[in-house]
Amino acid sequence: MSLSRLSIVMPISSSSPSSLEARLAADLNERSREIFRQIVETYLVTGEPVGSRNLARVLTHPLSPASIRNVMADLEAAGLVFAPHTSAGRLPTETGLRFFVDAMMEIGDVTTEERAHIEAQMRAAASGHTLETALAEASTLLSGVSRGAGVVVTSKSNAALKHIEFVRLDPARALVVLVSEDGSVENRLLDLPVGLPAGALVEAGNFLNARIQGRTLGDLRQDIQRRRAEMEKELDGLTAKLVEAGLATTVGPVESRQLIVRGQANLLDDLKATEDLERIRLLFADLETQTDVIDLLSRAEGGEGVRIFIGSENKLFSLSGSSMIAAPFRDGNQKIVGVVGVIGPTRLNYARIVPMVDYTAKVVSRILERGR
Known part of the structure; x- marks a missing residue:
């Protein structure tokens, strides 16, 4: 996989403000950035902290372990790295990882x-x-x-609908059967209005199936709401309530x-x-x-x-x-x-x-x- 420094085709948006990244990018010199990069990249590969002696072996510009420790102390003071143990090397903090991802990472x-x-x-x-x-x-x-x-x-509710059917289970409940064009089938229980006419379930299904035409549940619900007057003219009051209740049952915010x-x-x-x-x-x-x-x-x-x-x-x-x-x-x-x-x-x-x-x-x- 080829790498291109910061030539990211797709935008990457973080969930945190960028002011910290801007300040850190301005404060870190080239030497500090290289040492920080090595600490993060070692962590991403091994999960282990890296110490000054190991860093001294891989840095592009040679530095003594003592000089590296001074830089690591500065990085720790900036909140970018931390020492998991007193004598251990350094690991990136979550702030450090965020800075690396947003400002330094080379995306493949x-x-x-x-x-x-x-x-x-x-x-x-x-x-x-x-x-x-x-x-x-x-x-x-x-x-x-x-x-x-x-x-x-x-x-x-993303899949386009192919068929809707209301199946009575008992006098007070029915099953709403939704068949999507992708072949998936979803069943939901529905409480029936008191006094619902015997043919209302078939009538409600026919009314919705005549208007599906590849619509999603969300689209169908919006269309029915826009044409409420038309629906109330074509259907009796209880059947109209059945249609609305059937759609509402299937597009709740959690269940959907x-x-x-x-x-x-x-x-x-x-x-x-x-x-x-x-x-x-x-x-x-x-x-x-x-x-x-x-x-x-x-x-x-x-x-x-x-x-x-x-x-x-x-x-x-x-x-x-x-x-x-x-x-x-x-x-x-x-x-x-x-x-x-x-x-x-x-x-x-x-x-x-x-x-x-x-x-x-x-x-x-x-x-x-x-x-x-």
Whole structure:
């Protein structure tokens, strides 16, 4: 994978202000930046602190260990590095990682072979299968190129609808059956209005099916709201309420979001110490709290390009000290409809994973645009 210093094609927006990065970039001289870079890059590869003697062997401009220790002390005073033990070398702080990612990291590009592999795997997963299968493959792909878990969040209402049916279960309840054009089927329970006519379920289904025409649930709901007067003229009051209740049941803010996670086992690889195992245990607990993960991933829908969240910048990862790299994908109308990403330790290979996440999001968008 080739590297190009700060020639980042896709915009990378952080979740923290840039004033600190601007000040640090101005304050650090070339020698300090090189030493800091070596500390961070060693940490990203090994997870281990690096000391002055080891740094002296790899620096471009030779310096004595004593001079390097002085620079490391300055970096520590600036909040960029810390010593995990009294006699240990230095590790980057979360502030240091954020500064490195935003101001110093050399982003690679996705090779021709990697692009072909991603596209082939995604096309194979999407062909003849549901959208969820394709998104699960995207999550699996991303887990394979990282030391983390691949994650996808999308709206269950993104798929265009093919058919809606109301099935009575008992006098007070019915099942709303939603069949999407991608082949997925969703069933939801619905409380029925008291005194509903016997043929109201069929009538409500016919009314909605006549207006689906490839619309998503969200689009259909908006259309019905705009044409409320027309609906009330065509249907009796209780049947009209049934139509609105059926749509409202399927597009609630929590129920409409879907989380797909693959590759959690990767997080158990390359554990260095007991505290690493505890960190992974906390991260697993975070991933099980799906609502919080969905909320965090949804924040990546707020802008263009890749978003990077590091450690305690987000309360979800404040205990596990984890990071997330995520990028939004779009449907055929260029509307952002979901996010793909990677969650893992703060020493993720950002330079490699950022372009992979970005490209995978673009492939998912193209699949949605072309209807697979």
